[in-house]
Amino acid sequence: MLRFLHTLSGILFYVLGATFFLAYLTFRNDIVPMWSAWWMQVADLPFGLVALLYGGLSLYLSVHGTNGKSKVLPWIIGVPLVLLFAGLLVFNFWQKASVL
Numbered sequence: 001m002l003r004f005l006h007t008l009s010g011i012l013f014y015v016l017g018a019t020f021f022l023a024y025l026t027f028r029n030d031i032v033p034m035w036s037a038w039w040m041q042v043a044d045l046p047f048g049l050v051a052l053l054y055g056g057l058s059l060y061l062s063v064h065g066t067n068g069k070s071k072v073l074p075w076i077i078g079v080p081l082v083l084l085f086a087g088l089l090v091f092n093f094w095q096k097a098s099v100l
Contacts, residue, residue: 006061009054016047048088056081 020040027036060077064070 002057002061006054006057009050009057012050013047013054016043016050019043020047045088045092049085052081052085 020043023036023039027033027040056077060074063077064073
């Protein structure tokens with residue numbers, strides 16, 4: 001199950017990353033800038049989630065040995081990644097302060 005999730009998150013990471021790259025290029029060159037800006041604002045959290053999932057699973061699969069099961073290792077890797085994603089959520093939805 002973890003291998004399948006790792007493969008799926010890897011595919012989604014590269015697909016979303018490529019669309020972000022293309023959206024940035026089209027935005028900077030004034031080719032449909034409205035749609036490019038919309039895509040970069042809408043898909044930033046899914047891209048962040050997929051990136052953290054892919055990175056966390058890559059780290060877990062590379063560190064985890066096949067000889068034994070550790071109950072602490074998923075927590076050591078998962079808790080900082082969940083906190084990082086929570087930080088992304090907070091910064092994404094934080095209301096901008098009005099300038100006087």
